[in-house]
Structure formats: structure tokens, C-alpha cells
Amino acid sequence: MDFSVSADRRENGIGVVTICGEVDVYTSPRVRSLMLEQFDAGSTSLIVDLAKVDYLDSSGLGILVAGLKRAREHGGEIYLAGCKPRVLRVLEVTGLNRVFTMVSSVDEAVGKAGGA
Amino acid sequence: MDFSVSADRRENGIGVVTICGEVDVYTSPRVRSLMLEQFDAGSTSLIVDLAKVDYLDSSGLGILVAGLKRAREHGGEIYLAGCKPRVLRVLEVTGLNRVFTMVSSVDEAVGKAGGA
Amino acid sequence: MLVTSPVVELRAPCHAEYVSVVRLAVLGLCGRAPLSYDEVEDLRLAVGEGCASSVQRAAEAGMDDARLTLRATVDESLIVLEIEDDVPVPPAPEPLEQAVMDVDFNDQQFRVSLMQLLVDEVNIEGLPGGGQCIRLTKHCVASDGQ
Amino acid sequence: MLVTSPVVELRAPCHAEYVSVVRLAVLGLCGRAPLSYDEVEDLRLAVGEGCASSVQRAAEAGMDDARLTLRATVDESLIVLEIEDDVPVPPAPEPLEQAVMDVDFNDQQFRVSLMQLLVDEVNIEGLPGGGQCIRLTKHCVASDGQ
Numbered sequence: 001m002d003f004s005v006s007a008d009r010r011e012n013g014i015g016v017v018t019i020c021g022e023v024d025v026y027t028s029p030r031v032r033s034l035m036l037e038q039f040d041a042g043s044t045s046l047i048v049d050l051a052k053v054d055y056l057d058s059s060g061l062g063i064l065v066a067g068l069k070r071a072r073e074h075g076g077e078i079y080l081a082g083c084k085p086r087v088l089r090v091l092e093v094t095g096l097n098r099v100f101t102m103v104s105s106v107d108e109a110v111g112k113a114g115g116a
Numbered sequence: 117m118d119f120s121v122s123a124d125r126r127e128n129g130i131g132v133v134t135i136c137g138e139v140d141v142y143t144s145p146r147v148r149s150l151m152l153e154q155f156d157a158g159s160t161s162l163i164v165d166l167a168k169v170d171y172l173d174s175s176g177l178g179i180l181v182a183g184l185k186r187a188r189e190h191g192g193e194i195y196l197a198g199c200k201p202r203v204l205r206v207l208e209v210t211g212l213n214r215v216f217t218m219v220s221s222v223d224e225a226v227g228k229a230g231g232a
Numbered sequence: 233m234l235v236t237s238p239v240v241e242l243r244a245p246c247h248a249e250y251v252s253v254v255r256l257a258v259l260g261l262c263g264r265a266p267l268s269y270d271e272v273e274d275l276r277l278a279v280g281e282g283c284a285s286s287v288q289r290a291a292e293a294g295m296d297d298a299r300l301t302l303r304a305t306v307d308e309s310l311i312v313l314e315i316e317d318d319v320p321v322p323p324a325p326e327p328l329e330q331a332v333m334d335v336d337f338n339d340q341q342f343r344v345s346l347m348q349l350l351v352d353e354v355n356i357e358g359l360p361g362g363g364q365c366i367r368l369t370k371h372c373v374a375s376d377g378q
Numbered sequence: 379m380l381v382t383s384p385v386v387e388l389r390a391p392c393h394a395e396y397v398s399v400v401r402l403a404v405l406g407l408c409g410r411a412p413l414s415y416d417e418v419e420d421l422r423l424a425v426g427e428g429c430a431s432s433v434q435r436a437a438e439a440g441m442d443d444a445r446l447t448l449r450a451t452v453d454e455s456l457i458v459l460e461i462e463d464d465v466p467v468p469p470a471p472e473p474l475e476q477a478v479m480d481v482d483f484n485d486q487q488f489r490v491s492l493m494q495l496l497v498d499e500v501n502i503e504g505l506p507g508g509g510q511c512i513r514l515t516k517h518c519v520a521s522d523g524q
């Protein structure tokens with residue numbers, strides 16, 4: 001039941017947003033705030049760690065897509081890391097798994113992003 | 117959500133009833149049937165494996181106590197094995213942890229029971 | 233006792249198989265209250281006992297169409313959970329056919345004792361039209377036991 | 379369409395924080411139906427979308443006291459889940475202020491599409507007294523998709 005979001009930045013300036021719990025119409029505004037904070041702090045790319053997320057609804061999708069749009073406007077990218085089957089299911093059903101850069105872990109994303 | 121109960125017998129004739137899931141007013145009759153089956157098959161003592169039980173209500177307690185009564189009438193015993201904290205909580209609050217023989221595992225119970 | 237109106241109401245058949253649905257709803261409702269994991273689980277167990285009590289009375293009365301209602305008011309400091317049924321309460325407690333055991337665990341009184349051990353207050357009242365309401369109250373402020 | 383009467387009914391404030399309670403109740407209700415884990419989760423997601431849709435309409439209408447009702451009929455072969463609210467439906471769809479994105483994920487139409495991908499049938503109707511009812515139907519027999 002517990003929900004939490006936290007953020008930090010890697011050496012290369014990429015922001016990492018880590019979410020635990022269910023992302024829905026109630027909790028997604030908190031994800032949005034932290035993503036915006038990271039952008040405002042200068043990150044052009046973000047890694048969203050979904051390894052501890054079991055549930056993601058369209059409110060969460062909307063926020064991820066808004067983030068992707070903003071990132072790409074500035075030459076950046078959004079990496080979705082460690083998606084569990086249920087989250088993958090939502091992304092697949094909406095075709096968004098082909099829109100985001102899907103990675104298995106935060107470290108893989110850091111590697112891919114290079115000096116983002 | 118899934119509930120299951122199964123039973124088998126050890127070399128020394130002791131019956132082992134293994135429960136997975138929540139024991140409540142809906143599921144406890146199935147525990148009762150299997151305990152009775154084991155008694156009818158000749159077990160005087162039973163080991164009830166609760167290692168995969170997260171929830172036990174008074175219906176479940178009633179069935180365990182009925183079993184204990186029947187076992188003791190025939191010189192046997194009921195061993196409660198591997199209780200998780202929530203199940204322990206219910207047993208403690210009702211004082212039944214002092215009435216049953218509490219063991220950490222089925223194997224410990226088999227050892228204790230000897231040639232039951 | 234309460235002035236707030238019930239915020240969540242769950243109605244289900246008064247049958248054993250629906251008790252787990254009620255318990256899950258309690259988990260959802262109390263999951264965000266300022267309670268520890270164990271306190272939430274105690275509430276869930278207390279509600280389960282309340283429902284089991286209704287289910288047992290319905291079964292004894294042979295009432296197949298009995299209904300069970302959970303009414304929950306949850307705020308920062310107080311949780312009130314009411315379990316209501318429409319099963320007529322027998323005029324006098326029926327004599328137990330079995331007095332062998334010290335305690336009969338299917339005895340309604342045992343369920344009530346258990347609920348009392350798990351929450352701060354238990355009130356049980358008969359309803360004007362028949363049926364019964366068990367009200368469980370839990371204060372959320374830590375170490376405020378009564 | 380249905381003759382059976384709704385077996386379980388859950389009423390809650392039409393606020394974002396109660397959607398998880400409704401989803402948990404669906405888990406409890408469908409957990410014993412002949413459905414796979416993924417089918418139950420799909421239903422839970424579909425119901426979540428239906429509730430989010432009501433919550434969003436209530437927020438847009440500034441209706442703080444709006445109520446949300448889940449009505450569930452679950453049997454061996456058919457699950458019908460109705461999500462009803464009392465938020466007046468605006469006469470015509472309001473123009474979206476943002477047409478930059480291909481899809482607006484908070485758009486009600488997107489939620490409906492998602493629900494359609496997750497269950498067998500989605501019906502949406504306005505209620506006589508205002509408000510809206512989304513009816514989700516899922517057939518339980520395997521590979522009977524329509």
C-alpha cells in the first residue's frame with residue numbers, strides 16, 4: 001500500500017526517479033513533481049526506475065509521456081528501467097513500449113545515456 | 117488469494133496438514149475435513165504446517181482446538197509449525213500459544229513426535 | 233457518538249466467501265491512515281470476526297439472502313468500522329449444545345472478546361428492523377490506548 | 379442485458395485516494411472467479427481507469443461531494459463491473475486546450491480505449507439524474523474473446 005518517489009542525479013547529470021508502489025490517479029502527481037524538479041535542476045534525460053511498481057494506470061502513462069515530450073524537446077530521453085510484467089503489459093497494450101527507451105536496470109540506462 | 121490444504125503422512129504415522137493462504141470462516145471447513153481425514157486414517161498426532169498462512173481467524177482457531185481435543189483424547193498432540201508473526205499474534209492474544217505445541221518447522225515436529 | 237457521515241460503504245451477501253472481500257477493502261481503507269502494519273492487520277482481523285459473526289448467524293437462521301454491510305469512517309485520528317447485517321437477532325442467547333470445551337471458538341461471545349482485544353472499543357446493538365450492528369473504534373494516535 | 383442483481387456494492391467519495399480501495403475490492407471479488415492472474419489484473423486496471431475517469435470529471439466539475447459506486451456481479455461465466463458516479467455529464471465534450479500530443483493520456487477517450495483493450499465489453503451511459511455509468515463485462519470462459 002505504501003507509495004514513495006525519490007530522485008537523485010548521477011555524475012553525468014542524468015536524473016533518476018525511483019518509484020515504489022502503485023502509480024495511479026492519486027499518486028501520479030507526486031511522480032510528476034519529482035520529474036519536473038529533475039528537469040528544472042538541469043537534467044535533460046531521466047531514468048524512471050519502475051522495478052518496484054506493480055501498477056501503472058493512464059494517469060501515470062500521461063505523466064511519463066509528458067516527461068518524454070519535454071525531454072525530447074531538449075534533446076534528452078526518458079529511460080524506463082526494470083519494468084515488471086504488469087507495467088510492461090500496460091505499456092504494450094498502449095504501444096508505448098516502442099516509444100520509450102526500455103532498459104532492464106538503472107545502470108544499463110546510465111551506460112546508454114553516456115554524458116547526457 | 118488462492119487457498120489450498122493438503123495432507124500426507126510421515127513414516128511414524130504422524131499426519132501433516134499443510135495450509136496455504138487465509139484461514140477464515142470460508143476456508144476453515146476444508147482444513148477441518150483434512151484434519152478429520154488424517155485422524156480417521158489412524159494418526160493420533162498431527163502437524164499443521166502454517167508457514168504459508170498469513171491470516172487465521174477464530175473459525176480456524178476453533179478447528180485447531182477441536183483437533184487438539186480429539187488428539188489428546190487419544191494420547192496425541194497437535195504441533196503448529198512455522199507460524200508467521202500475524203498467526204502468532206492471534207495465538208498469543210487468545211493464549212493458545214501455550215496450549216498447542218509450537219514448533220519452528222515440520223521436521224522439528226517430526227523429531228519431537230518420535231513414534232507418535 | 234459520531235457526527236461524521238460514513239465515507240465508504242460496502243454491501244455484500246452475508247456469506248462466508250465474501251468476508252475476504254470486506255477484509256481487503258479494510259486493508260485499502262486503513263492503509264493510508266496513520267497506523268502501523270500490525271494495527272491495520274488487527275483491524276482487518278477484528279472486521280473479519282465481526283463479519284464471521286454475521287455470517288454464522290445468517291447460516292444458523294437459514295437466511296440465504298441476508299446482506300452484510302461494512303461502513304467505514306476513517307480520518308487522521310479515528311477509525312470507525314461498522315459491520316451490519318439484517319439477520320434477526322434471536323430473543324435470548326441459544327443454549328450451546330456443547331459445554332465440553334472451556335471456550336467454543338465459534339461462539340459469538342468468543343468473537344466479541346477477540347474483537348475487544350484488537351480494537352479500542354466494541355459496541356453491539358440490535359437494529360430496530362431486526363439485524364445487528366457491530367461498531368469497532370480505533371484511535372490512531374499512538375500510545376493512546378484505553 | 380443482465381438479469382442477476384448486483385451482488386456487491388461499494389460506495390466511496392469520488393476522490394483519487396479511494397480508487398485504490400475500489401481496486402482492492404475487485405481483487406477480492408475476482409480472486410475466486412475462474413480467471414488467470416493476468417485477467418484479474420486486467421480487470422483491476424480497467425476498473426481503475428473507470429474510477430479515474432469519474433474522479434477526473436468530479437475534479438473538473440469542482441464537485442467535492444461526488445460519490446463513486448462500484449457494483450459487481452460475479453459468477454462462474456460472467457463478471458460485470460459497473461462504475462457509477464453522480465457527476466453531471468457536460469452537454470458536449472469540452473475542447474482540449476492541448477492538441478500537441480498525439481494522445482492525451484488524461485483524456486477520457488483514452489481511458490475508454492484502454493478499458494476496451496482490457497475487457498470484453500465497455501458500455502457507457504448517462505444516468506437520468508445526471509452522472510454516468512461505465513459497465514465493464516468480462517466473460518470467464520477461456521479463449522471466448524469477442
Ligand SMILES: Nc1ncnc2c1ncn2[C@@H]1O[C@H](COP(=O)(O)OP(=O)(O)O)[C@@H](O)[C@H]1O
Nearest residue numbers: 062063065066069070476478479481482483484
Ligand atoms: N497528462 C499529460 N498527458 C499528455 N501530455 C501532457 C500531460 N501533462 C502535460 N502534458 C504535455 O507535456 C508537455 C510537458 O508538460 P510539463 O511537464 O507540464 O512541462 P511544461 O509545462 O514546462 O511545458 C506539455 O506540452 C504538456 O502539454
Ligand SMILES: Nc1ncnc2c1ncn2[C@@H]1O[C@H](COP(=O)(O)OP(=O)(O)O)[C@@H](O)[C@H]1O
Nearest residue numbers: 178179181182185186330332333335336337338
Ligand atoms: N469449532 C469448535 N470449537 C470448539 N470445539 C469444537 C469445535 N468443533 C468441534 N469441537 C469439539 O471438538 C471435539 C472434536 O470435534 P470433531 O473434530 O468434530 O470430532 P468428533 O465429532 O469425532 O468428536 C468435539 O467434542 C466437538 O464438540
